[in-house]
Amino acid sequence: MVVGKKVGIVGVGTIGVGVAKVCAAGGHEVTLFDLVPEKALKVADEISAAGSPERARVAKSLKALANCDIILEALPEDLTAKVELFRELVHKGCKPSFWATATSSLSVNGMARDAELKVSLIRMHFLNPPDKMKLVEVTYSAGTDPKTADAAKEFLASLGKSAVTSTGKSGLIAYYLYVPFLNDAIRIYEKGLASAEDIDKGCCLGLGYPVGPLHYLDAMGLDAFLQITSNLYEQYKDQGFASPHLLQQKVEAGELGCKTGKGFFAY
């Protein structure tokens, strides 16, 4: 089992935070960077309080990630921002054994090419919430050698995660199935065919899901989901990924879910 890897995580949103905690619990040293340093500090404090004080620190600049073995980006699903980040990290002298992206909706090859990365970029799509869900959807950028792929798999195993890969265009399984489900749940609500409460109750009691689709969306952030489903639609022109009008309206109105106090439900 690999332990003691130096893992750099950029972006401490829901996924970044969850992955940081999982890495610390798995015996790795985590260095967190976020444009809002207070967010990163809060996470580092939480990890310390959970009993691993030596396993989390906050980087004041990207340069502080230069000695990391693995660097994972968990920024919002914006290709330009991710590509710029990787370029900046290379410029600051980062030389990880492989790069990782938490993207669920962008092309790994496209990202690696645009960022002109010299070593492999590996998609590690941690399902939400990362501390509860065991699955990671993995996609290797073109030319990833077997040794690097094995190293990535070993790293994920050290976190207690199961990796799955899909050779389909999107490289996804869970989201390939679930994103259209979420879009349809929004449409049922949009058309007034059932209430938000009943849509979630029906899925929890009828299908045994741990959380209903509309609560899942509110927790993820409707802006994040709109970005994901739009990215997927743009690339694959699959109707399942077409975003419902109501989703766009809610994002425009600033009703983004739990984080703003209102989404499909009030918080």
Next chain:
Amino acid sequence: MKVVGVVGGGTMGSGIAQVSAAAGFQVHLLDINEQFVKQGIGRIESFLKKGVARGKVTEAKMQEILSRVHGTTSMADLSESDIVVEAVFEQLELKKKTHGELDKVVKPGCILATNTSCLSVTEIAAATSRPGKVIGLHFFNPVPLMRLVEVITALQTEEKTVQDATAFCHAIGKQTVRVKDFPGFLVNHLLIPFINRSIDVLDHGWATRDEIDAAAKLGLGHPMGPLELIDFDGLDVHHMTHEAMYTQTKDPKFAPPTLLTHMFKAGRFGKKSGKGFYEY
């Protein structure tokens, strides 16, 4: 409400009869011949016997429940029912015919409920002279264990019918969601495209059966993977449901994928036939 009629002694019908009798209702269970009636009551008995063996139900309680289930092959015996739940095969014409006949036999205030997962409740209601008293009650399999009932309001359903049918579901220990009559209602409308996409992933060879089911279980927290679920429900049931939803919507996301159709035609119905996506 005191008296419940159930039409069809299959898996769903016997389950509905069982939970109704367990809640204290007098139940008349109708099927087309003595053998089917016997089998229906036999299903209830064998379910309850397992409960007795596990110490969940007493022998006396089992006898008491069974004493409230009255099997019959004569629809006239359902005349005193306050609500009749029809659970015949998922065939629109059969359901319309059954409701048309029930309509002539049951008392004026009786609610006619159809247990359907994918057929138009509005069309079934239109086959009776009391469309305002017709409603959909979609129970889930196995009925004694699954807590949900989808209460489906047809275009014609009166508000009082909705309230009374919902109260009946609560009285037999179920939780309800209220949905309008649209193809697949809430649960199947969302589930069927999800299932179809999982079959597509497998058929394209993008991922293995085990990876697909693991993705849903470990990534989304689902109790069963989609391929396991199809095997559990039955590929025959799924094929029929997907066809029915496609017929109503003409939306390809509901159409049975080729692999599902081929497996259905080859008799691979899943758990019940010993082979589906998995072997049993």
